[in-house]
Amino acid sequence: xxxxxxxxxGSGLGQALAAQCRAQAGMSVCVVxxxxxxxxxxxxxxxxxxxxxxxxxSALSDTLAAKGPFDLVILNAGxxxxxxxxxxxxxxxxAVARVNLLGPMRLLHILLHKNLLTSGGRVxxxxxxxxxxxxxxxxxxxxxxxxxxxxxRSLRKPLRKAGNIHVQLVCPGPMDTPHATRHAPExxxxxxxxxxxxxxxxxxxxxxxxxxxxxxxGARMAAAAGRAFPQTMTRIMGKVLFRKLT
Amino acid sequence: MKAKxxxxxxxxxxxxxxxxxxxxxxxxxxxxxxxxGAQDLPVDFPDIPYLSCDLASEDGAHMAADWALQxxxxxxxxxxxxxxxxxxxxxxxxxxxxxxxxxxxxxxxNMILAHRxxxxxxxxxxxxxxxxxxxxxxxxxxxxxxxxxxDGFGRALAEEWRGRTYVxxxxxGPTATGMAERAGRRPNAADKLFLAPxxxxxxxxxAALATTGRDRQVISYGRVLFSPARxxxxxxx
Numbered sequence: 001x002x003x004x005x006x007x008x009x010g011s012g013l014g015q016a017l018a019a020q021c022r023a024q025a026g027m028s029v030c031v032v033x034x035x036x037x038x039x040x041x042x043x044x045x046x047x048x049x050x051x052x053x054x055x056x057x058s059a060l061s062d063t064l065a066a067k068g069p070f071d072l073v074i075l076n077a078g079x080x081x082x083x084x085x086x087x088x089x090x091x092x093x094x095a096v097a098r099v100n101l102l103g104p105m106r107l108l109h110i111l112l113h114k115n116l117l118t119s120g121g122r123v124x125x126x127x128x129x130x131x132x133x134x135x136x137x138x139x140x141x142x143x144x145x146x147x148x149x150x151x152x153r154s155l156r157k158p159l160r161k162a163g164n165i166h167v168q169l170v171c172p173g174p175m176d177t178p179h180a181t182r183h184a185p186e187x188x189x190x191x192x193x194x195x196x197x198x199x200x201x202x203x204x205x206x207x208x209x210x211x212x213x214x215x216x217x218g219a220r221m222a223a224a225a226g227r228a229f230p231q232t233m234t235r236i237m238g239k240v241l242f243r244k245l246t
Numbered sequence: 247m248k249a250k251x252x253x254x255x256x257x258x259x260x261x262x263x264x265x266x267x268x269x270x271x272x273x274x275x276x277x278x279x280x281x282x283g284a285q286d287l288p289v290d291f292p293d294i295p296y297l298s299c300d301l302a303s304e305d306g307a308h309m310a311a312d313w314a315l316q317x318x319x320x321x322x323x324x325x326x327x328x329x330x331x332x333x334x335x336x337x338x339x340x341x342x343x344x345x346x347x348x349x350x351x352x353x354x355x356n357m358i359l360a361h362r363x364x365x366x367x368x369x370x371x372x373x374x375x376x377x378x379x380x381x382x383x384x385x386x387x388x389x390x391x392x393x394x395x396x397d398g399f400g401r402a403l404a405e406e407w408r409g410r411t412y413v414x415x416x417x418x419g420p421t422a423t424g425m426a427e428r429a430g431r432r433p434n435a436a437d438k439l440f441l442a443p444x445x446x447x448x449x450x451x452x453a454a455l456a457t458t459g460r461d462r463q464v465i466s467y468g469r470v471l472f473s474p475a476r477x478x479x480x481x482x483x
Contacts, residue, residue, distance in 0.1 A: 136405035146398025153382030
């Protein structure tokens with residue numbers, strides 16, 4: 001039995017991942033989400049990844065110890081706050097940093113500290129294409145996703161050495177999820193965004209366990225351009241995205 | 247160059263203190279915050295307005311912002327957000343409180359300060375002090391991630407504020423400020439190669455106040471040892 005832990009499994013990419021895992025024989029799924037379980041979903045932990053209180057994290061730690069160890073952990077939960085940086089309330093920016101970066105760090109700390117990752121298992125970090133392109137108009141989101149990608153890069157070797165645990169970094173571009181739709185500029189075409197079910201399939205079917213996965217040809221091209229010309233790419237993002245957002 | 251009001255966080259020790267000294271040497275007016283109490287400052291600390299506050303709490307960051315806005319009368323020439331905390335240790339040896347603290351000081355406080363200081367930074371400069379560790383570091387994953395986050399933050403903000411405020415993320419290379427030891431890294435032979443704090447601070451300040459150059463820059467051996475400004479000053483001295 002492969003035990004899977006997915007944060008943010010209640011909607012978007014997380015929901016697609018959870019659904020595909022449930023459909024596979026020999027996989028059991030545990031979802032962590034801020035929202036209470038949708039009907040029919042069992043093995044659900046309601047927890048706010050951005051909660052600063054230590055109490056809620058100790059409770060989560062106990063619950064995970066009872067349900068683990070896990071063979072596959074997908075750190076997927078994420079929120080966004082878009083608009084001109086100074087015009088979005090600072091509390092919204094801080095919430096983004098906490099849910100997207102502090103939460104995964106604290107969860108990983110629990111999993112490592114309590115030995116809840118099985119040898120030969122894998123941890124998947126869901127970051128963003130913004131790591132390569134920059135993301136003006138979502139400065140706190142870009143910050144959190146860069147931090148998450150760096151965390152994956154830093155933990156790759158130590159986890160491999162310590163417990164033969166594979167670390168993977170996924171940097172998806174815009175997906176056709178409620179989250180992306182909420183934060184896309186007005187008039188953006190949903191059919192140009194990648195289907196989360198497709199991304200979920202790529203993540204779960206990862207052949208050869210490559211470290212970096214950028215799903216979709218368009219996203220891969222943007223990532224390559226961002227790697228070669230980081231500042232030019234961010235300026236293009238400013239022109240095509242930020243000006244439309246504000 | 248016109249004298250500016252320069253606001254430095256984390257100015258009581260390390261690179262921050264050197265930044266304070268460099269800015270004063272270059273004729274700027276400097277105000278700074280630090281975690282130390284005013285009575286614990288080094289004896290040769292310059293006579294400048296100093297606020298003792300811990301940026302690990304939201305209140306601390308807002309207090310620093312209020313104080314800076316009040317002392318600058320609404321016009322800050324350059325904010326050097328330099329304060330940082332961190333530990334040289336693997337994830338398994340971290341504690342939840344330390345993880346929270348490092349992210350609060352290194353990222354969240356700077357997010358709050360950028361947000362609050364925005365009105366005073368028109369025509370000015372905002373420099374976020376990162377680290378070469380932002381590309382990933384197995385020995386200090388939490389610190390590295392906090393600095394990578396700062397890099398992504400500044401990258402976006404530089405584009406958003408372009409034409410109004412010069413935003414820079416400056417990543418200093420290894421500098422002999424004693425930070426590595428305080429963070430729990432055992433001294434070794436590599437320490438001899440660490441850069442001297444004084445020229446590093448000058449190179450960081452020059453990059454922060456420049457009106458040209460990339461939004462994100464690594465300030466390491468090449469920039470510090472071969473900076474034209476360094477030779478110019480040497481010649482003048």
